[in-house]
Amino acid sequence: MAGTASVAGEVFVDALPYFDQGYDAAGVREAAAALVEEETRRYRPTKNYLSYLQTPDFSTFETEIMRNEFDRLAARQPMDLLSMKRYELPAPSSGQKNDITAWQECVNNSMAQLEHQAVRIENLELMSQYGTNAWKVYNDNLAFMIEIAQKELQKFRKQIQDLNWQRKNDQLAGGAKLRELESNWVSLVSKNFEIERAIVQLENEVTQMRQQQGDENKENIRQDF
Numbered sequence: 001m002a003g004t005a006s007v008a009g010e011v012f013v014d015a016l017p018y019f020d021q022g023y024d025a026a027g028v029r030e031a032a033a034a035l036v037e038e039e040t041r042r043y044r045p046t047k048n049y050l051s052y053l054q055t056p057d058f059s060t061f062e063t064e065i066m067r068n069e070f071d072r073l074a075a076r077q078p079m080d081l082l083s084m085k086r087y088e089l090p091a092p093s094s095g096q097k098n099d100i101t102a103w104q105e106c107v108n109n110s111m112a113q114l115e116h117q118a119v120r121i122e123n124l125e126l127m128s129q130y131g132t133n134a135w136k137v138y139n140d141n142l143a144f145m146i147e148i149a150q151k152e153l154q155k156f157r158k159q160i161q162d163l164n165w166q167r168k169n170d171q172l173a174g175g176a177k178l179r180e181l182e183s184n185w186v187s188l189v190s191k192n193f194e195i196e197r198a199i200v201q202l203e204n205e206v207t208q209m210r211q212q213q214g215d216e217n218k219e220n221i222r223q224d225f
Contacts, residue, residue, distance in 0.1 A: 019175030
């Protein structure tokens, strides 16, 4: 485990997942899950990490009909049934059987309904004549849009793959450098230990030599007297 990178200026990640070993060892996954669970249990966010984003306006694309429908759903009211009144051809009521104006309104309604049906027939004929080509053009445009989206998807996938390869290469290179530095550190520590042991040994020898020299000097002085 090595390599310290700052995330959001607060959290520090100390890991090289492409280089570190031991993730598949028994109990490692469970231990990591336990640590995450413990941290999520006691962690309390101290700030809004989405404060740099604008407040979303969910009503931007709402129409009047949509707002009315949302209000109806919020009030738990039933949906209005489809009105077929515009397609009906009612006769004048019993009290208006002799009213010419009422009969004229019925005739006008009948003519409007007849014209509406005639327009529908014309639309069906136009669709039968030109609808196939229009549908083909729509499908061609849709296929073109799908092709562009797939190209964008492939581009993003390639960028993600290149980024992962770059991360892997950087981590492997950093791991190799850390391993080299660790090896040098171990070598230097070992050399320092050997040097310290040699120094201690030399100090002991010097102490012994001084003691021996002192004993010899004392003996010579005794002999002189």
